[in-house]
Structure formats: C-alpha cells, structure tokens
Amino acid sequence: xxxxxxxxxxxxxxxxxxxxxxxxxxxxxxxxxxxxxxxxxxxxxxxxxxxxxxxxxxxxxxxxxxxxxxxxxxxxxxxxxxxxxxxxxxxxxxxxxxxxxxxxxxxxxxxxxxxxxxxxxxxxxxxxxxxxxxxxxxxxxxxxxxxxxxxxxxxxxxxxxxxxxxxxxxxxxxxxxxxxxxxxxxxxxxxxxxxxxxxxxxxxxxxxxxxxxxxxxxxxxxxxxxxxxxxxx
Numbered sequence: 047x048x049x050x051x052x053x054x055x056x057x058x059x060x061x062x063x064x065x066x067x068x069x070x071x072x073x074x075x076x077x078x079x080x081x082x083x084x085x086x087x088x089x090x091x092x093x094x095x096x097x098x099x100x101x102x103x104x105x106x107x108x109x110x111x112x113x114x115x116x117x118x119x120x121x122x123x124x125x126x127x128x129x130x131x132x133x134x135x136x137x138x139x140x141x142x143x144x145x146x147x148x149x150x151x152x153x154x155x156x157x158x159x160x161x162x163x164x165x166x167x168x169x170x171x172x173x174x175x176x177x178x179x180x181x182x183x184x185x186x187x188x189x190x191x192x193x194x195x196x197x198x199x200x201x202x203x204x205x206x207x208x209x210x211x212x213x214x215x216x217x218x219x220x221x222x223x224x225x226x227x228x229x230x231x232x233x234x235x236x237x238x239x240x241x242x243x244x245x246x247x248x249x250x251x252x253x254x255x256x257x258x259x260x261x262x263x264x265x266x267x268x269x270x271x272x273x274x275x276x277x278x279x
Contacts (some may be wrong), residue, residue: 047154047212048077049195049201051177052115053161054094056080070208083115085091095164100248104165112160112171124175133158135167136190136197140179145220148200159197161190227268230260244251 051059059080062068072078086090095105116133127133132154134140141147151157160167160176172179173209182193202208219229233244247259 047152047201047205047262048079048156049198050077050079050081050119050156050158051094051161051191051198052081052112052119053160053189053191053194054082054163055161055189055191056082058191059195060197065199066201067203067208071202071205074207076202076205078202081119083111086115086118087111088114098165102165106165106173107163107167109170109174111179112167112175116158116175127158128175128177131156131158132178133160134197135160135162135172135176135179136181136193137162137172137179138167138181138186140181140186141186143180143182143197143200145222145226148197148204151197151201151205157201159190160192161194163189195242224261224264225268227264230263230267264271268274 094111237244
C-alpha cells in the first residue's frame with residue numbers, strides 16, 4: 047500500500063521509518079511518503095496558516111495552501127482525489143481509531159493522512175478534500191504528527207511479512223480472533239520468581255486447556271475494561 051503523510055515536519059518521520067517493522071514493510075514494496083505543504087505554498091515566507099475569521103487565539107492551516115499541496119503531490123484536484131483515495135484529516139473530534147478501523151485502512155491501496163497544527167484546519171479542507179476525520183483519542187496534541195505515526199504503525203504492522211511472523215498480528219488485543227477483547231496474559235522463564243508462579247495450565251503442555259484458559263482470561267479483561275468505561279462515563 048501507499049501511505050502518505052502531509053506534514054510540516056517530515057523529518058520527524060525519519061526515526062519512525064527506521065523501525066524494524068516499518069523497514070520490513072518498505073522492503074516488501076509498501077510506501078511511506080511524507081510531503082511538506084510549505085514546499086507548495088505561494089505565500090511569502092513559506093506561510094501556510096493565518097488568523098481565524100471571527101477572532102480567537104491560534105492560527106489555522108489555509109485551504110488554498112492545502113489545495114496546492116495536494117495538487118502538487120497527486121497532480122489532480124483534491125476534490126476529485128477523495129473519490130478513489132482515503133484522505134484523512136487527523137483531528138480530536140474524528141472517528142476514534144480502533145482495530146476494525148485499522149483493518150479498513152489496511153485493505154486500501156492508498157491512504158493520505160493530513161496532520162493538523164496550531165488550531166487545526168480551515169474547515170473547507172475537511173469538508174472538500176477529506177473523506178473523513180480520525181482521532182486517536184479524546185485529547186489534544188500539539189499537532190497531528192504523533193497521531194499519524196500511531197495510525198501508520200497500527201496499519202503497517204498488519205501488512206504481511208512486517209512482523210517476521212504473520213500470526214503475531216492475528217490473535218492480539220481487540221482483534222476479531224479474540225472477539226474484540228484484550229489479549230490474554232503472557233508469561234516466560236523463570237517459571238517461579240520470588241514466590242510468584244506461572245499458572246500451572248501454561249506448563250501442562252495441554253494445548254486445548256491452554257487455549258481455553260487464554261480465551262477466558264481475555265474475556266475477563268474485556269469485561270473489566272467495559273466496566274471501567276461505564277464507570278468513567
């Protein structure tokens with residue numbers, strides 16, 4: 047797949063691209079590309095933002111600058127681009143990222159992530175150029191770059207061959223294999239440490255019992271998480 051990030055700080059992604067599973071994805075032919083809107087602005091001083099109409103603190107990313115940036119990258123009107131490519135604005139009020147959402151993105155040939163900054167986007171960018179808005183949680187970051195890395199990490203690690211063992215991305219927290227529940231507890235050597243013993247079933251060699259134990263622990267964690275969500279609400 048081709049995963050593009052429109053960001054004022056493309057150099058931030060150099061570290062991310064050097065992570066092993068990302069390198070594996072790139073070696074397999076997938077793409078992670080970054081583009082800076084400042085390279086496409088026609089405003090003086092490479093300006094990309096302006097003060098909001100109606101007053102208020104902060105600066106807003108300009109619609110004309112984003113128009114030129116997307117045209118420069120894809121060679122077409124951004125209004126038409128979203129007809130056959132998911133163009134996603136990263137914003138606190140968007141659809142919350144979860145495992146099912148990640149699976150949707152993994153199935154795409156191309157995805158573009160727009161990183162907000164300052165007070166965010168001129169709303170016309172979201173309304174006219176984007177297919178949707180995405181949030182990684184109900185909180186605010188200084189910009190969309192960290193959110194873009196979260197999305198990219200979640201997507202790229204699900205691509206075949208990126209983790210070294212494809213099964214690693216199948217039965218994990220919130221996956222369909224676990225019916226959306228968190229993953230079960232894991233243990234390794236030593237089997238006993240400071241009097242803390244590994245559950246006997248995991249040492250039994252009985253695969254059926256181990257599978258049943260793991261599934262039950264996963265359900266318990268899921269139920270506990272749902273109780274906490276209700277209490278917080």
